[in-house]
Structure formats: C-alpha cells, structure tokens
Amino acid sequence: MKKLLTSLCVLSLVLAGCSQNANEDVESDRETLRVGMECNYAPFNWTDAEANDTNVPLSSGGYCDGYDVAIAKRIAESLDMNLEVVKMEWDSLTKSINSNMIDLIIAGMTDTPKRREAIDFTDPYYESDMTIIVRSDSQYANATSLEDFSGATIAGQMGTLYDTVIDQIPNVNHATAMENYPLLVQALLSGVVDGVTAETPVGQGxxxxNGDALTLVEFEDGKGFDVDLTDTSVSIGIAKNSELFEDVQNALASITQEERDQMMKDAASRQPANEE
Structure with missing residues (x-):
C-alpha cells in the first residue's frame, strides 16, 4: 500500500511538472508585445518597488503600474501575446517605435498632426479636460478663468501640449518646461512656479x-483653455503601416467605456503618494 501511494505521488508530481512545463512552453511560444511608457506619470503609469497583483516587472528593475498598464494588459491578452513594459524617457518613445525597440506607445500620448508625421495612432482610449494645479494657500487657489492667472508663473511638461497651451494665459510668465510631473510638483511646492498644467486625472492624482498642500483649478466652458487648440484625449502610438494596427484597434474597441472609467478610478485609488 505504501509503495502504491508513493507511486501515485510520483505520478502526480510528474503530471504536475508536465502541465507546468506545457504552460511555460505555450507562453514561450507566444510573441512579446513591447509597450513603451515613462512609468512616471500617475495615474496613467508609475514605478513600484515591489510586485503586487496589478503591476508588471520591468527589465530595468522595479515594476510599473497604472491605467496605461491595465490597458496594455487587455491589448496583449486580446492579441494572445506576452506583455513587456519598457520604461523610457518621454522624448525617446517615438524614436523607439521607429527603431523597432518597442511595438506600441501607451503613455498618455495625444494624437497630434506633428506626431502623425512620424507614427500612427489608434482611436483615443481616454479623454479628459485641461486643468491647473496650484498651491492651496496661493492667490490662485480660487481662480475660475485663465484671466485670473495673468502674471502667474506656470510650467508644463516638456515636449507636450501641456507646455504649449500655457501661452493661452494672458500676460503669463511661461516657465521652462520640465521632464516629468514629479519635478513639476516639486517646483510648485517649493514656490518656483505658481501653477502646473495637467489633464484632470493627473491633476487629481x-x-x-500631497494632502492639503495642493488644489486643482478646473474651468467652466469658455473660461479655460481653447479646446480647439488643446486635445486632451490620449491614443496608442504605433509604427506606420504596422501589421498590428487593425488588431490593436479592435482590441481597444472591445474595452467598454464603463470598463475604462473603472480602470482609471482603480488606478487613481492605488497610485503611490510619492512617485519614484
């Protein structure tokens, strides 16, 4: 009887091992979808030090999480591909697509005519409004229009619409653009600038x-930035004439608006207090 039990145990271990190996073989046979993002633009994407149920490992160390990661997971799942998130600087994203270092850009990037000269874009996967983050104790905390920011020092992220739209503010002191939002928020908190432009979820996050230190100024129609010049929707960037385009577009279309809203809500609720 003891020999029979031993044999059954050995057989179970062998079968389990075979099953595990089979699953590993299936995963290894699948192609990898390489998605580029900053991992520094919460709640769209950020870096974690430790693994959890929602983030993904980075080859450079650490983990990446956020709304963009959730979207990337759904796209990869629909394409039956393994997901690899590649962390890189904002200015490197388009170059990396064209040098075949990554397959997609899912990084809160807006489709613009200038960017379309280099890459293609899917339909938008998120839309929001343009806001300004200010210190809660500043004279701009109760602002309701762009005119209220006349004379203010305002900064935006380098290479984005959030920098170029600043000139819509009358008599603005357009501060030098910065590479990412942690630097922008640091400048705001230290008093170097009076405000930072941001789309709604980034501003809210x-x-x-930052507790009670910051507040968000949102504008009514006609009192904020010109929507004809400011498109705050974000789309997936992909190489021109890519064979993946139609499949990615279809995968994106399969994610309902309700699902997208919930994914953003979940991302905003779990983003870290301080990005790395």
Whole structure:
C-alpha cells in the first residue's frame, strides 16, 4: 500500500511538472508585445518597488503600474501575446517605435498632426479636460478663468501640449518646461512656479498624493483653455503601416467605456503618494 501511494505521488508530481512545463512552453511560444511608457506619470503609469497583483516587472528593475498598464494588459491578452513594459524617457518613445525597440506607445500620448508625421495612432482610449494645479494657500487657489492667472508663473511638461497651451494665459510668465510631473510638483511646492498644467486625472492624482498642500483649478466652458487648440484625449502610438494596427484597434474597441472609467478610478485609488 505504501509503495502504491508513493507511486501515485510520483505520478502526480510528474503530471504536475508536465502541465507546468506545457504552460511555460505555450507562453514561450507566444510573441512579446513591447509597450513603451515613462512609468512616471500617475495615474496613467508609475514605478513600484515591489510586485503586487496589478503591476508588471520591468527589465530595468522595479515594476510599473497604472491605467496605461491595465490597458496594455487587455491589448496583449486580446492579441494572445506576452506583455513587456519598457520604461523610457518621454522624448525617446517615438524614436523607439521607429527603431523597432518597442511595438506600441501607451503613455498618455495625444494624437497630434506633428506626431502623425512620424507614427500612427489608434482611436483615443481616454479623454479628459485641461486643468491647473496650484498651491492651496496661493492667490490662485480660487481662480475660475485663465484671466485670473495673468502674471502667474506656470510650467508644463516638456515636449507636450501641456507646455504649449500655457501661452493661452494672458500676460503669463511661461516657465521652462520640465521632464516629468514629479519635478513639476516639486517646483510648485517649493514656490518656483505658481501653477502646473495637467489633464484632470493627473491633476487629481497629484493633489490627492500631497494632502492639503495642493488644489486643482478646473474651468467652466469658455473660461479655460481653447479646446480647439488643446486635445486632451490620449491614443496608442504605433509604427506606420504596422501589421498590428487593425488588431490593436479592435482590441481597444472591445474595452467598454464603463470598463475604462473603472480602470482609471482603480488606478487613481492605488497610485503611490510619492512617485519614484
């Protein structure tokens, strides 16, 4: 009887091992979808030090999480591909697509005519409004229009619409653009600038992460930035004439608006208080 039990145990271990190996073989046979993002633009994407149920490992160390990661997971799943998130600087994203270092850009990037000269874009996967983050104790905390920011020093992220739209503010002191939002928020908190432009979820996330120190100025129609010049929707970037384009577009279309809203809500609720 003891020999029979031993044999059954050995057989179970062998079968389990075979099953595990089979699963590993299936995963290894699948192609990898390489998705580029900053991992420094919460709640769209950020870096974690430790693994959890929602983030993915980075080859450079650490983990990446956020709304963009959730979207990337769904796209990879629909394409039956393994997901690899590649962390890189904002200015390197388009170059990396064209040098075949990554397959997609899912990084809160807006489709613009200039960018379309280099890459293609899918339909938008998220849309929001343009806001300004200010210190809660500043004279701009109760602003309701762009005119209220006349004379203010405002900064935006380098190489984005959030920098170029600043000139819509009358008599603005357009501060030098910065590489990422942690630097922008640091400049705001230290008093180097009076405000930082941001789309709604990014603004809300940074306000929530800094307690009562910051507040978000949102504008009514006609009192904020010109929507004809400011498109705050974001799309997936992909190489021109890519064979993946139609499949990615279809995969994106399969994610309902309700699912997208919930994914953003979940990402905003778990983003870290301080990005790395």
């Amino acid at each position: 940074n306000v929530a992460a």
